[in-house]
Structures are given as structure tokens and as C-alpha cells.
Amino acid sequence: MAELFPYTFSLIGKKILLSNDAGDFFLSSENFLERLINKNCTKKDNEFLLRKGFAYNEANDFYYNSHLLRLKQKKQVAGKISYVIAIPTLRCDLACDYCQVSRASINAKGFDWTDEIIFAFKKFISGSSDRKLKIEFQGGEPSLRMDIIEDVVEHCDKEGIDAEFIICTNLSTLSESLRKLLERKDFFVSTSIDGPAKLHTDNRTKDEFITASVLKNYQEIQSTYGSGKVNALPTITNDSFEAIRNIIDYYVSIGQRSIFLRPVNYQGFARKTFAAAKDEYYNWISSYQKALQYIFDLNFNDSAQIVEVGFEVAIKRIFLPSYNSHVDLRSPNPAVRDYLVINYDGDLYPSDEARMLSRIRHIDLKMGNIVSGINAKILKDFNWNQMNEIHEDCIHCAYKPFCGIDTIDDLSRYNRTDLPKHETYFCKSNMSTFDNIFSKIEQNDPVAFFNIQGHLSGDFSLKPIMANWLYD
Amino acid sequence: MIDLKLNIQGTFQDSTPFVIKLKKGNKDGHSQKHIGSFSKKGKDIIVSSGKGNFGFSLTNDEGVEDDICIVFPETKTLFRQIRANSHSNTILLTEQCDQACIMCSQPPKNKIYDYYRLYREALLLAPNESVIGITGGEPTLEKEHLFPFLLDVLNERPDLKFHILSNAQHFLNEDIEMLDKMNSSILWGIPVYSHDPQIHDEVVGKQGAYKQLLSGLNVLFKSGASVEIRTVVLEQNFNDLPLIAEFISKHASLCAMWAIMQLEDIGYAKMNWDHLFIDTSKRFSPIANAISITNINTINTKLYNFPICTIPREYQDYACKSISDWKNQYLDFCGDCRKRSECCGVFDWYDEKKGFEMMGAL
Missing domain, CATH: 3.20.20.70 (Aldolase class I)
Known part of the structure; x- marks a missing residue:
């Protein structure tokens, strides 16, 4: 069996959503998840996992490097002001x-x-x-x-x-x-x-x-x-x-x-x-x-x-x-x-x-001044809170690669950064958005796919994307 | 159709093949190396040069001024290797291939055209910033000669660009250093016929080809090479085009572009036509879905060898004038089509009875 990259999963309707850090995803049956966990995958499962970006055969091979590239694209924030x-x-x-x-x-x-x-x-x-x-x-x-x-x-x-x-x-x-x-x-x-x-x-x-x-x-x-x-x-x-x-x-x-x-x-x-x-x-x-x-x-x-x-x-x-x-x-x-x-x-x-x-004197989030420069210490402290990849409430969430993190919103509403994320507005509203989107994908809803295409490309005249996100 | 290979008659200094650039009239041409001065009467051309005097006849009355030709005195043949008025100049390096694709337009033969000295001389005479195709067979079967040859030519003529068609079966990690030196001058055209290893292997007629293809692509991407992915539309892969699009978006996003190609009805494709050809003028949906996927993933996608009138209106902008000038034609009804100048037309050997059902001037 091929080697797997780390993945998370979650129940959506009758299907299981599987996702990984690079943002690859698909929805499968519970049977497939069992085969995956028990390392009991068929040849077809293996090929599917490779193609979907969830697996590789050996370090530095084609699928491995393609995963690294997607991870980089996913996580890298431009270093210059845009x-x-x-x-x-x-x-x-x-x-x-x-x-x-x-x-x-x-x-x-x-x-x-x-x-x-x-x-x-x-x-x-x-x-x-x-x-x-x-x-x-x-x-x-x-x-x-x-x-x-x-x-x-x-x-x-x-x-x-x-x-x-x-x-x-x-x-x-x-x-x-x-x-x-x-x-x-x-x-x-x-x-x-x-x-x-x-x-x-x-x-x-x-x-x-x-x-x-x-x-x-x-x-x-x-x-x-x-x-x-x-x-x-x-x-x-x-x-x-x-x-x-x-x-x-x-x-x-x-x-x-x-x-x-x-x-x-x-x-x-x-x-x-x-x-x-x-x-x-x-x-x-x-x-x-x-x-x-x-x-x-x-x-x-x-x-x-x-x-x-x-x-x-x-x-x-x-x-x-x-x-x-x-x-x-x-x-x-x-x-x-x-x-x-x-x-x-x-x-x-x-x-x-x-x-x-x-x-409004709620909390001072000033990071410097255009004349005197950036306050590196405050910036560094703040940025450690701005990564869902290392946040204990987020690391097991299957929506993590698609979601974000917003300490400012938490501070604004709750005056603290350590309220459990699932109790925050940010988490609740995004959970509901992602629940909604993935259940529409699970249902193969044509109206949703039409709108997904339009929102992604800005062009509603193109045929909706219909690659298969459902497996087994 | 334009003549590329011509029979010649004449007298030569010796039997060594040579390269000349054709220049009209100029009798002093003799003294200049690589110049053949010619006179033209309709379709008949008479050439005099330091290496010999000879003549040939063209099928059509067309210009040959500044064409760079390779002359083989022994076999009495002339190749118009780099035609001055063409954007489709191609070196056919070998007819050997380690694959046997079911739709191959140029079925493998045991012939190698390893005239590197002559190609080099011709390329050094090429117009500024020419783009030269290199094709086969499989050119990288010759990589021990091909890579040093390209490096040498690019060293002298850094303005030249090459478009090389390869099955990517022979790139190894140790080639990266060499590739890296030439990357800015080469676009590699690499075929991917399926997202499914079995289907790809069946199409190319070689077990394990898909595995080797991914390994080759891995080398190319690691080296920073420019890659054009090519997928010929076939009965075997047509419904899977959206999945191929997803595969390319996910795993080959470093490619410069993806060409979705219609079938060329010659070679094996002509033999197997009924089992291969998809009339995309009637069935286009999987292509539309595929384009939707590569579009949102910002993969530059083009349709090659699709006459514009066979494409639904929303997707006509993806069409390309992809058929080389020496092998394309326009049909009777193309006459007053307003898209003609942007359209690839059809192949010279296109058979209307077996081709697209829905066509017509726009």
C-alpha cells in the first residue's frame, strides 16, 4: 500500500469527508474509511488515493513533490505588501x-x-x-x-x-x-x-x-x-x-x-x-x-x-x-x-x-507607525495566535485547510483569545458555511454546482465543474 | 500542401550532404558559403552554389527565398528544413519509438535522422528568434546526442526556441543539471492520455508507461522545465476528460499549458479511426467540464485541431491555429467564414465522410 499523508475526516450526511493539509478532499463511504484505517485498501483505492493527493509511493516521487507544492501554495503568504x-x-x-x-x-x-x-x-x-x-x-x-x-x-x-x-x-x-x-x-x-x-x-x-x-x-x-x-x-x-x-x-x-x-x-x-x-x-x-x-x-x-x-x-x-x-x-x-x-x-x-x-479602547492592536516603523515584538506575539494549523481546537477539524483564524474577531467579541474555538462566532459561522457547501457536494446538487462554478470563475456561462468528489 | 522533401537533378562537388540558404538571382552567391543563388520559372527552380548546381520542381508555385535547405547529393533529395515563411519548422529526429500509440500519426520505423552537423549549420542560419519543433518517433531516445547538440546550438544562438515532443519515458534525475541550462529555451510537449494508469498504458501500447511518465514529469518539474501537457481526445478517454483535468490541476499545475487535441487522421489513427474518433461537434460536454476545472485552477487550456465551427460558442476562444501550414486545408464552405483566419482548418488528409458532422461557415 502507498504511504499516506496526514488526513482528517468528518461525517457529512451519509458520507465521510476526508481532507488533508494541502486542501485535497473527497467524500467516501464508511466502508472505505474502515479499509483506509485498517490498511486494507484495494488496488483501485490506492490509485484513487494517489490521484487525489492523499498518498505517495516513495519520498521525492511525483506525488510527493506535487503534495509539497500544493502545501506551499496553500500556506505561503506573500512576503510583500499587496x-x-x-x-x-x-x-x-x-x-x-x-x-x-x-x-x-x-x-x-x-x-x-x-x-x-x-x-x-x-x-x-x-x-x-x-x-x-x-x-x-x-x-x-x-x-x-x-x-x-x-x-x-x-x-x-x-x-x-x-x-x-x-x-x-x-x-x-x-x-x-x-x-x-x-x-x-x-x-x-x-x-x-x-x-x-x-x-x-x-x-x-x-x-x-x-x-x-x-x-x-x-x-x-x-x-x-x-x-x-x-x-x-x-x-x-x-x-x-x-x-x-x-x-x-x-x-x-x-x-x-x-x-x-x-x-x-x-x-x-x-x-x-x-x-x-x-x-x-x-x-x-x-x-x-x-x-x-x-x-x-x-x-x-x-x-x-x-x-x-x-x-x-x-x-x-x-x-x-x-x-x-x-x-x-x-x-x-x-x-x-x-x-x-x-x-x-x-x-x-x-x-x-x-x-x-x-x-474604542477595547484593546490596543497597534503594530507600529508609518513614521517610526513596525513593532516586531508585538507582531510576533500576535502572529503565533494566527495559525489554525497549531491551534489545539482546530487541528482535528476536517475543514481546517479551507478555514481561517481570526484572533481579532475573538478579542472583539469575547475580550480573550482562549475561548474554545467552537464557542466563537467565527467558528460557528464558518462551520455552518462549510457544512452547507459539503452537504451540497454530497448531494450532487446541480443548482449548487452551477453556483460554485459561477462564484469560482466569475463566469456563469461555463459548464459546472463535475469532477467526481464522491468515492465508493 | 507544401513540399518539404524534393527530388533534385544536377551536378555536385562531392557526395557530402550540405546546407544552403536560397537567395534569388545573385550570381556572386557562389563565393559565399551556405548561399545557393536560384532562379525561378513558375514551379521550376534552378540553384547554383559552391557545392553544386541543381534543379527541382515544386507542386505549387510558392516562394522559396531565404529557405534553409539540406541537400543530399547521393540520394538526390533536398529538405526545406527551415522555411522562411513558416512558423511550423520541424526537425524529425528519429522514427524510432519505445511506445506504439493506438492513434500514432507517424508510426515507428527503424530510421534515425541523426544529421546533427547539418541541423546545426541550418539552425545557425535561422531567422532571429525562430521556434523550431523537434519531433519523432521519440527524440529523447537520442538524448545522449540531442542534449549536447541543443546546448551547443543555444550557446551560439540563444535567441532560438525549441518545442520538443517527447513521451517523457527517458528523463532521469541526472539529466536535471543539463535541462536546467536549457529550460528557458525549450517547451516540452508531453502527452498524458488518462488519469488512469491502465488506460494510458493501453493507449500508448506499453506496460508501465504511465509510471515512467510520472517519473519523467517529476524530473522535468524539478528541473524547472516548461511543459505543455497534451491529451488527444479518444473514445478511450473522452468521458474521463474532467478527471484528467483534475489530475493536471492537482499534480501538474507547474505546466505552462494543457492542449486538448483532436485526432489526426493518418497513420494508426486512420487504421483504427472507427474505434478512436469522437465527433466533438456532437458530443462536447466532457471537454466543457474539463475546461471548467482547469479554468478555475488557472491552467492555461487550449483546443488543438478543433475547427472553430465544431466548438460550442462559449468555448470557441480556447481554439488554436494548431495545424502546421504544410498539412492543413480549408474546406469548400470555409470560403467566406469570418473565423477562417483564426481557425486551424482540417488536416490535408481529412476525410469529410468520416469526420465532423456539424460544420459550416460562421
């Missing part, structure tokens, strides 16, 4: 209920990048990127500081940095200087639209005229620069399925091809107002599954071709071995390696969530 979130100002002209960033008021002083920070930022992006770089301007409302954005864009042009820019703006205004930047192929808009006008007004603008202006600007960008130019994100405060369905329908009606269904984030000012959100995720999980099925059916029956971002990330983690650029779902998940946040005061954070936690 995604920067820049916060040139914390000031904002709106005061949304759940403002996740604990904004500062429009005329406040001391909440903008200084010349020293701007200089250090430009030096930083010149020095650390020899390939594609994404720069996302957040706030506050970053369009209040178009001068800084123009300066950074010009700097990238001058230095020959292959950058893509995204401005996260509330679109209450669409200035001349922003229009000018939108003419560039590499400049995009991300905005918040919570749903139909009334909902958006209630949640965010508090003024139907501002809401009308947001929608007018959104539509103008779409019609002038194409529908791919502006991406909208909803914040969902009502976790009933009906409410979520209304938002999905609205997104389809305004020409969005993707939607990210997330519950209101238990952070920032939201932490104070929506304290109940801390534990009430059962409702959310069941509504989310219904909403996802609703999107699946829209795509399958009505050719809606809409992608749900959370599902897209999970499905890519399962099917694409080297997909590990999404910090919400990856492991190892080292901080400030390929992704970081630069706050209005130049402080460096591993994520936007970490920045908010520090802002």
Missing part, C-alpha cells in the same frame, strides 16, 4: 448609526494625515512594492482629502508603481476632482448602500435628499464609467430573511453583480448601540443560508449572475489551492505582511477591525 488601506482622514460629513470607524466630526482638528505621514506613506509604497499593489482609501470620508489622494496617485504614476485605487466614499457628493480620477482605468469607487432609499435614509443619511443624491451619484458613475466602476456594500441591521431578500432584490435592480451579506459588525460605535448583536448570531446564520439559497436560485433560474462575496471566499478556499489573500479566511494569517491599515495618525494595524478596537 493591499494597503489608507485613512487620510477620520472626519466625515455623515453620522451613520453603526459607524464602524468611530468617525470624527467634519470640522474636528487633528484627524488628518500630516505632511510627515504623507511623506512616509509615499516612501513606504515606493520601497515595498515591486508588483501589483491595491490602495484603498477609507475614512472617515476620504473624499474630504482629495488633495492627498491626488498626490498619492501622482506619486504612483511617477514611480511606475502598478497600483489599483479604490475610494470608499458615501457618495453624498461627487466632486470634479473625483470625476477626473474616475476617468482612470485603475480607479474605482466602493460605497455603502443599505438597500431601498427609505432603509438607507433611516440607517445612514437621516435625510431623504442626501439619499437621493447618493443614488443619483451612484447611477451617474455606472452610466458614465460602466457598471464595474462602482461596488456597493450593504450593512444589514435586520437579520430576518425577508429583510435580506429585499436588499438582494434591490441590489439586482441597481445592477450590482456582487453583494456581501454580513451582519452589522460588532465594533466601532456599533458595539455600544447593538450590544445584543454579540450573541444573536443563530438568527443570522439561518437567514444567511436562506438568502444564499435565494441567490443560487436567482442565478440558476433567472440568470441573475450575482455573486455573494462570503460564499465566493469560502468556495475559493476549498477549490483554489493558492487562494490565501483574503485575511478574513486564511491560515496562517500573519499580520502586517501583505495587508495593512494605516490610520489617520500614521499608526499601523493588521485590519480595519483591529483599528476600531483600538479606537
Whole structure:
């Protein structure tokens, strides 16, 4: 019998899911698992295990090296920054209920990048990127500081940095200087639209005229620069399925091809107002599954071709071995390696969530400052918590190679890093996502496979992938 | 069809084979080594050179200016080894092979064309950045000669690229050092006919071939070689194409590309046609599934020898102009097809009665 790489398994419906560290998987009968454990495999079993990446004949042979390569692809996080979130100002002209960033008021002083920070930022992006770089301007409302954005864009042009820019703006205004930047192929808009006008007004603008202006600007960008130019994100405060369905329908009606269904984030000012959100995720999980099925059916029956971002990330983690650029779902998940946040005061954070936690004095997750440099000690301590491969609660889980780890979310919700993982929101919500996906694979559900293909490739016209994941 | 091998008549200095580049008119050509000055009347060509004066007739009236030819005075033959207007210049190194594939287009014979001195001279005259095919038989049966020959030529002409078709049965760990020196200049075309060892072995007519193939691929990947995986679509593997796609995505993701190839109706394929050919104009589904799988795994996938009109619209972009210019043709109805310039057409020996049922100008 061939030699086996380490594997884990779990019951899915009537089948057993087997997976290994490289992310290879299949579903088998219990009989097969018994043969495997008792080292009683047939010739056919052996060939299947080799082909599926679970076994090898001898060290350094074809299957052995191919496994090593997949492991490397799976675990290796780029050593250079590829995604920067820049916060040139914390000031904002709106005061949304759940403002996740604990904004500062429009005329406040001391909440903008200084010349020293701007200089250090430009030096930083010149020095650390020899390939594609994404720069996302957040706030506050970053369009209040178009001068800084123009300066950074010009700097990238001058230095020959292959950058893509995204401005996260509330679109209450669409200035001349922003229009000018939108003419560039590499400049995009991300905005918040919570749903139909009334909902958006209630949640965010508090003024139907501002809401009308947001929608007018959104539509103008779409019609002038194409529908791919502006991406909208909803914040969902009502976790009933009906409410979520209304938002999905609205997104389809305004020409969005993707939607990210997330519950209101238990952070920032939201932490104070929506304290109940801390534990009430059962409702959310069941509504989310219904909403996802609703999107699946829209795509399958009505050719809606809409992608749900959370599902897209999970499905890519399962099917694409080297997909590990999404910090919400990856492991190892080292901080400030390929992704970081630069706050209005130049402080460096591993994520936007970490920045908010520090802002509301929940826990200080600052990892350094753009002017003075990275704090290596804090970073190292933190990163030891960011590997599900060595976490005692994760090591036997069959979803481990596809899942991630998020200490920041645990800290945010439970004030500690050592709550058993299966009691955390992160684990529960991802378990339910993976349970859902693998039971659909177990059932050979054609609607699910159609949507898996569409989410993986972004192309719903291709034939669904139908390789056989079921064995014996 | 374009003539590659021609009979010649004339007088020669001696019987040693030689290489010349054809240049029109120039009488002074005599004094320059490797230049044959020619005059052309329709299909008839008269050549004069330092090594001899001779003539030949082409089947079609076509240009031969700058063609690099190998002349064999003894057998009175001329090979247009590197044609100036072609992207399909190929050296047939040997007709020996250790496999006997059921659809082989060039069935093995006991003939070796080990004219390394002549190939070398021809290659040194080749246009800048030419891509030269090397094929067989199995070229790596000759690897003791082939590898030093390639290294030597690349040393003098680092601009040249080679596309070598091999069954990967003969690569060993000790070849890695040599391969490593040539990797940037060679694309290896390696056939994988199945994910299942038994089926692959049956197709290539050799027990244990699959095991050896994986070992060869392991050597190539370890050395950092560029590899094009090739799979000919057959009755024997058609329904398994999605599993082959999964196999390539998982175990051969270092490959530069995967070519899914339609059958060439010559050699053994012509003999066994009825047991081999899949009319993909009527049955395409497994190919579509296979492309879906390699697509999401970012394996660059192409369809070779598929006329575009036989492919469902969503998959037409994967088609390639893959049939060499000296052996392709377009059919009567191809005349005004808007895809003609991107299409491979069909093989010169294509039999309409046994081929694709659904075809027609787009």
C-alpha cells in the first residue's frame, strides 16, 4: 500500500469527508474509511488515493513533490505588501448609526494625515512594492482629502508603481476632482448602500435628499464609467430573511453583480448601540443560508449572475489551492505582511477591525507607525495566535485547510483569545458555511454546482465543474 | 500542401550532404558559403552554389527565398528544413519509438535522422528568434546526442526556441543539471492520455508507461522545465476528460499549458479511426467540464485541431491555429467564414465522410 499523508475526516450526511493539509478532499463511504484505517485498501483505492493527493509511493516521487507544492501554495503568504488601506482622514460629513470607524466630526482638528505621514506613506509604497499593489482609501470620508489622494496617485504614476485605487466614499457628493480620477482605468469607487432609499435614509443619511443624491451619484458613475466602476456594500441591521431578500432584490435592480451579506459588525460605535448583536448570531446564520439559497436560485433560474462575496471566499478556499489573500479566511494569517491599515495618525494595524478596537479602547492592536516603523515584538506575539494549523481546537477539524483564524474577531467579541474555538462566532459561522457547501457536494446538487462554478470563475456561462468528489 | 522533401537533378562537388540558404538571382552567391543563388520559372527552380548546381520542381508555385535547405547529393533529395515563411519548422529526429500509440500519426520505423552537423549549420542560419519543433518517433531516445547538440546550438544562438515532443519515458534525475541550462529555451510537449494508469498504458501500447511518465514529469518539474501537457481526445478517454483535468490541476499545475487535441487522421489513427474518433461537434460536454476545472485552477487550456465551427460558442476562444501550414486545408464552405483566419482548418488528409458532422461557415 502507498504511504499516506496526514488526513482528517468528518461525517457529512451519509458520507465521510476526508481532507488533508494541502486542501485535497473527497467524500467516501464508511466502508472505505474502515479499509483506509485498517490498511486494507484495494488496488483501485490506492490509485484513487494517489490521484487525489492523499498518498505517495516513495519520498521525492511525483506525488510527493506535487503534495509539497500544493502545501506551499496553500500556506505561503506573500512576503510583500499587496493591499494597503489608507485613512487620510477620520472626519466625515455623515453620522451613520453603526459607524464602524468611530468617525470624527467634519470640522474636528487633528484627524488628518500630516505632511510627515504623507511623506512616509509615499516612501513606504515606493520601497515595498515591486508588483501589483491595491490602495484603498477609507475614512472617515476620504473624499474630504482629495488633495492627498491626488498626490498619492501622482506619486504612483511617477514611480511606475502598478497600483489599483479604490475610494470608499458615501457618495453624498461627487466632486470634479473625483470625476477626473474616475476617468482612470485603475480607479474605482466602493460605497455603502443599505438597500431601498427609505432603509438607507433611516440607517445612514437621516435625510431623504442626501439619499437621493447618493443614488443619483451612484447611477451617474455606472452610466458614465460602466457598471464595474462602482461596488456597493450593504450593512444589514435586520437579520430576518425577508429583510435580506429585499436588499438582494434591490441590489439586482441597481445592477450590482456582487453583494456581501454580513451582519452589522460588532465594533466601532456599533458595539455600544447593538450590544445584543454579540450573541444573536443563530438568527443570522439561518437567514444567511436562506438568502444564499435565494441567490443560487436567482442565478440558476433567472440568470441573475450575482455573486455573494462570503460564499465566493469560502468556495475559493476549498477549490483554489493558492487562494490565501483574503485575511478574513486564511491560515496562517500573519499580520502586517501583505495587508495593512494605516490610520489617520500614521499608526499601523493588521485590519480595519483591529483599528476600531483600538479606537474604542477595547484593546490596543497597534503594530507600529508609518513614521517610526513596525513593532516586531508585538507582531510576533500576535502572529503565533494566527495559525489554525497549531491551534489545539482546530487541528482535528476536517475543514481546517479551507478555514481561517481570526484572533481579532475573538478579542472583539469575547475580550480573550482562549475561548474554545467552537464557542466563537467565527467558528460557528464558518462551520455552518462549510457544512452547507459539503452537504451540497454530497448531494450532487446541480443548482449548487452551477453556483460554485459561477462564484469560482466569475463566469456563469461555463459548464459546472463535475469532477467526481464522491468515492465508493 | 507544401513540399518539404524534393527530388533534385544536377551536378555536385562531392557526395557530402550540405546546407544552403536560397537567395534569388545573385550570381556572386557562389563565393559565399551556405548561399545557393536560384532562379525561378513558375514551379521550376534552378540553384547554383559552391557545392553544386541543381534543379527541382515544386507542386505549387510558392516562394522559396531565404529557405534553409539540406541537400543530399547521393540520394538526390533536398529538405526545406527551415522555411522562411513558416512558423511550423520541424526537425524529425528519429522514427524510432519505445511506445506504439493506438492513434500514432507517424508510426515507428527503424530510421534515425541523426544529421546533427547539418541541423546545426541550418539552425545557425535561422531567422532571429525562430521556434523550431523537434519531433519523432521519440527524440529523447537520442538524448545522449540531442542534449549536447541543443546546448551547443543555444550557446551560439540563444535567441532560438525549441518545442520538443517527447513521451517523457527517458528523463532521469541526472539529466536535471543539463535541462536546467536549457529550460528557458525549450517547451516540452508531453502527452498524458488518462488519469488512469491502465488506460494510458493501453493507449500508448506499453506496460508501465504511465509510471515512467510520472517519473519523467517529476524530473522535468524539478528541473524547472516548461511543459505543455497534451491529451488527444479518444473514445478511450473522452468521458474521463474532467478527471484528467483534475489530475493536471492537482499534480501538474507547474505546466505552462494543457492542449486538448483532436485526432489526426493518418497513420494508426486512420487504421483504427472507427474505434478512436469522437465527433466533438456532437458530443462536447466532457471537454466543457474539463475546461471548467482547469479554468478555475488557472491552467492555461487550449483546443488543438478543433475547427472553430465544431466548438460550442462559449468555448470557441480556447481554439488554436494548431495545424502546421504544410498539412492543413480549408474546406469548400470555409470560403467566406469570418473565423477562417483564426481557425486551424482540417488536416490535408481529412476525410469529410468520416469526420465532423456539424460544420459550416460562421
